[in-house]
Amino acid sequence: MAKIFCIANQKGGVGKTTTCVNLAAGLARIGQRVLLVDLDPQGNATMGSGVDKRALVLSVYDVLLGEATVAEAAVQAEACGYHVLGANRELAGAEIELVGLDQREQRLKQALAAVAADYDFVLIDCPPSLSLLTLNGLCAANGVIVPMQCEYFALEGVSDLVNTIKQVRANLNRELKVIGLLRVMFDARTMLQKQVSDQLFEHFGDEVFQTVIPRNVRLAEAPSYGLPGVVFDPSAKGSKAFVEFAREMVERIQAI
Ligand code: ADP
Numbered sequence: 001m002a003k004i005f006c007i008a009n010q011k012g013g014v015g016k017t018t019t020c021v022n023l024a025a026g027l028a029r030i031g032q033r034v035l036l037v038d039l040d041p042q043g044n045a046t047m048g049s050g051v052d053k054r055a056l057v058l059s060v061y062d063v064l065l066g067e068a069t070v071a072e073a074a075v076q077a078e079a080c081g082y083h084v085l086g087a088n089r090e091l092a093g094a095e096i097e098l099v100g101l102d103q104r105e106q107r108l109k110q111a112l113a114a115v116a117a118d119y120d121f122v123l124i125d126c127p128p129s130l131s132l133l134t135l136n137g138l139c140a141a142n143g144v145i146v147p148m149q150c151e152y153f154a155l156e157g158v159s160d161l162v163n164t165i166k167q168v169r170a171n172l173n174r175e176l177k178v179i180g181l182l183r184v185m186f187d188a189r190t191m192l193q194k195q196v197s198d199q200l201f202e203h204f205g206d207e208v209f210q211t212v213i214p215r216n217v218r219l220a221e222a223p224s225y226g227l228p229g230v231v232f233d234p235s236a237k238g239s240k241a242f243v244e245f246a247r248e249m250v251e252r253i254q255a256i
Pocket residue numbers: 011012013014015016017018019044128184185186213214215216217219220221223238
């Protein structure tokens with residue numbers, strides 16, 4: 001049975017997509033069967049996996065509207081070792097089209113149920129907002145992975161997200177939990193980052209992942225080659241950290 005995780009944070013540019021594609025590639029490297037679901041109309045996770053969003057015949061949009069199954073719409077990310085249920089701008093329209101449909105927050109969950117036996121992990125890349133798309137992600141998931149930068153207002157942002165998750169748990173998905181906070185783009189030389197990191201442990205304890213993802217230019221370069229850093233340059237510091245994170249995730253899910 002696949003474990004399903006949302007990569008979420010309502011802030012943009014915090015490393016959600018980078019985390020999603022590199023965790024997917026890291027998990028694939030250590031032998032896990034992975035489906036990446038792109039729920040962001042920008043389609044960055046799709047492109048970052050080497051799948052051309054403009055050439056998609058079927059996408060997550062068709063799945064949400066009930067016009068295709070996940071098995072029909074998912075494609076192999078050739079170089080990466082995982083499958084992608086892709087997104088493109090068409091998905092922006094789903095927001096409005098979903099409103100009139102039955103069980104509009106549960107459509108992704110229902111669609112993923114059919115492929116639960118085909119994967120070990122399903123990773124959902126969420127857009128930076130609490131939209132109906134993100135709600136579909138949160139309703140489908142067993143847990144949420146929150147990438148965050150250790151900056152001054154980061155704790156506030158995380159508290160907002162944790163409250164949102166509590167509300168979703170109370171109303172829509174009783175299983176949902178925060179699996180962990182992942183420190184990304186970390187620069188150990190910065191005093192402030194270390195202080196915020198310490199505060200994180202004080203507030204969230206075990207919910208902070210042990211693995212830290214360093215700021216690493218190879219991770220930022222990789223998307224322009226249509227590859228996750230883990231595939232583009234496996235020897236880069238950031239790539240190694242993501243493979244390490246994949247191992248930590250495999251360990252953590254034993255406890256879920
Ligand atoms: P989001 O999906 O939350 O909007 P992205 O994953 O697209 O965020 O990351 C935002 C920017 O930061 C991108 O240009 C990405 O390449 C860069 N980036 C993300 N993680 C790292 C990292 N660990 N080191 C260096 N650059 C990073």
